[in-house]
Amino acid sequence: MSRAVRICLLPGDGIGPEITDEAVKVLLALGERHGVVFDLHEALLGGAAIDQTGSALPDRTLAEARAADAVLLAAIGGPAWDTTDPDRPRPEQGLLGLRKELGLFANLRPVRIFAPLADASTLRPDVIDGVDMLIVRELTGGLYFGERAREREVADAGGPGRAGMRAYDTCVYDEFEIERIARTAFEAARGRRRLVHSVDKANVLETSRLWREVVHAVAADYPDVALVDMLVDNAAMQLVRRPAQFDVMVTENMFGDILSDEASMLTGSLGMLASASLGEGTALYEPSHGSAPDIAGRGVANPLAMLLSVELMLRMSLDMDAAADDLSAAIAETLGAGFRTADIAADDTPPELLMGTAEMGDQVVARL
Ligand code: IPM
Ligand code: MG
Numbered sequence: 001m002s003r004a005v006r007i008c009l010l011p012g013d014g015i016g017p018e019i020t021d022e023a024v025k026v027l028l029a030l031g032e033r034h035g036v037v038f039d040l041h042e043a044l045l046g047g048a049a050i051d052q053t054g055s056a057l058p059d060r061t062l063a064e065a066r067a068a069d070a071v072l073l074a075a076i077g078g079p080a081w082d083t084t085d086p087d088r089p090r091p092e093q094g095l096l097g098l099r100k101e102l103g104l105f106a107n108l109r110p111v112r113i114f115a116p117l118a119d120a121s122t123l124r125p126d127v128i129d130g131v132d133m134l135i136v137r138e139l140t141g142g143l144y145f146g147e148r149a150r151e152r153e154v155a156d157a158g159g160p161g162r163a164g165m166r167a168y169d170t171c172v173y174d175e176f177e178i179e180r181i182a183r184t185a186f187e188a189a190r191g192r193r194r195l196v197h198s199v200d201k202a203n204v205l206e207t208s209r210l211w212r213e214v215v216h217a218v219a220a221d222y223p224d225v226a227l228v229d230m231l232v233d234n235a236a237m238q239l240v241r242r243p244a245q246f247d248v249m250v251t252e253n254m255f256g257d258i259l260s261d262e263a264s265m266l267t268g269s270l271g272m273l274a275s276a277s278l279g280e281g282t283a284l285y286e287p288s289h290g291s292a293p294d295i296a297g298r299g300v301a302n303p304l305a306m307l308l309s310v311e312l313m314l315r316m317s318l319d320m321d322a323a324a325d326d327l328s329a330a331i332a333e334t335l336g337a338g339f340r341t342a343d344i345a346a347d348d349t350p351p352e353l354l355m356g357t358a359e360m361g362d363q364v365v366a367r368l
Contacts (some may be wrong), residue, residue, distance in 0.1 A: 002031075005318055006039045008068035008282070010061070013047040013081075013091060014291025015301035015357075016074030022303035022361030023072060023310050026327065029368045030314070034323045041068065045098065046076025046091035046291075056094030062101055070317040071102075071284040074306060075291035086150050099139050103280030105177065106184040107137040107256065109273060109288055110312075111263045116335040120268030120344045123240060128266050130244035134192065135263060136185040137256025139277055141177045142207070144253045146170035173207045173252065175214055182218040184278070185250035186225050192247050194225045199235045199251035199259065211252060232259070239263055260288055269343040271302030274309040276316055285313040299356040302341040307331060307364060330367035339363050 007027070011020040027038045043061040050056050056076075065071045076091040083090065098104075112132045118125045148169040151157075158164025182198070189196050198215045200208035212229060219227045230238070232255045238245065239259065243266050251259065264273040273288040287305030295301055307327065314324035338353045340346075341360050355363065 002035050002037045004037045004039050005070075006041065006068045007313075008061075008064045008071045009040050009042045010045040010065075010071065010073040011042065011048070012045050012074050012076040012094075012291060013078045014075055014293045014296040016046075016076065016291055018296075018299060018301055018357045019287070019303040019306040020072075020074045022357060022364075023074075023306050025361050025365050026307055026310055026368070029365045030320075030323045030327065033326070033368065034320060036318075036320065036323075045073065045094045047078050047081040049094055050081060050089050050091065054089070056089050056091050057097040057101075061094075062098070065098060065102060065282055065284070068282055070313045071098075071282055072310065072313060073098075073284055073286040075287065075289065077291045078293040078296070096144060098284065099277060100145065102277075102282055102284065103140065104277035104284055105138060105140045105279045106181055107135075107139040107275055107277045108184075108188070108312075109135040109137065109256075109260045109263070109275045111135065111260075111266060111273065113267055114272070114332065114335050116338070117268045117272070117344055119346055120340075121266055122268075123243075123266060127240075128243060131246075131266050133243070133246040133263065134188055134248050135256060135260045136181065136188060136248060136250040137260060138173075138177065138181040138250075138252045139256075140253075140279070141173050142253035143169050143171045146172045171205070171207050171252075171254075173210060175210065178211050178214040179218055181250060182215045183221075185248050186218060186222040189225045189248040190222070195228070195247035196225055197228045197230050197235070197246055197249045199230050199232050199249055199255055201232050201255075202229070203231060207252070215250070235259060236262060239266070264288060269302060271305050271341065271343045272308070274305050274312050276309070276312045278316070283313075283317045285309040285317075299358060300342050301357045302343050303357050303361050304331060304341075307361070326368055327364075330364045333367045334360070334363045337363070 011017040043064040153163045154166040202208040264270040270289040277284040314320040
């Protein structure tokens, strides 16, 4: 008898629906081979949800996410909903709300080099040689969720003697929030090379000083794992100078957002970086890239970060390691055979190997 697995699918905006189609193809192919029936429940999130319901995170979407064994999200956002008006809804509120509501405090972003793509990186092959790291980003605290406001008519804010506007965002971290993400990082390091870099700005920020204290306290429980503190500006520099030195990098929400985009370029493209968001509730899997409105609807987006997110989901939430291994091998073989979407193509990629979104998905499915 087949086992049934319930997935909440959130295609979102921009290229989201296109790459979701490829994920569905792959899931159906894997389900057949591995005796699993994927029960797919699609729901609205982000701009698409704003257009249809007025809210970026409709109640039904939250209910679907809670009821699922895992959530698979593509991407949200786009110029149609871009606004600086604090009173208008933004697609990002859907994603941030979902992370908060599901208690997804740990965001894992694996960064590894696919050998056939070594020349797709803007960095020299000898610099990215041996890169295999995991970014553990705190996801429900810090600047993203602290109190923020816009104040009007603030004395002197428009210049001396002139009233003007002021805005602020606050960065707050509670001890327990730092402790649990630190544990996630140390546990992950135990399954890897047993090295944790904790990235902060402890020379300036009070939240970073607390971060450092708590991470060191947690480290005492993991004497077999080495801990290195690194300031965030230095970490940004080390990522392009000698990226292979990193195993697990743990950091707060905003630093992790920025450093993971930077790290993705080691692999050649943001289109190759998957992520898993774990916590108290249903886990969520999504590519680290955005909705790429500039190429949306043209069928040229790279679906691989989405498919790599499916791989993480199979492994981490669905106990389907064999299927995950199959998918991982199929992706590696597809790249090994030379197939490329535009973002990872080289100047000399032959036209017959240059693929669109659906063709790339087909190549992977053919190898399952
Ligand atoms: C990410 C994205 C989101 C973030 C945006 C879309 C709100 O950049 O997942 O990295 O900043 O967390
Ligand atoms: Mg980001």
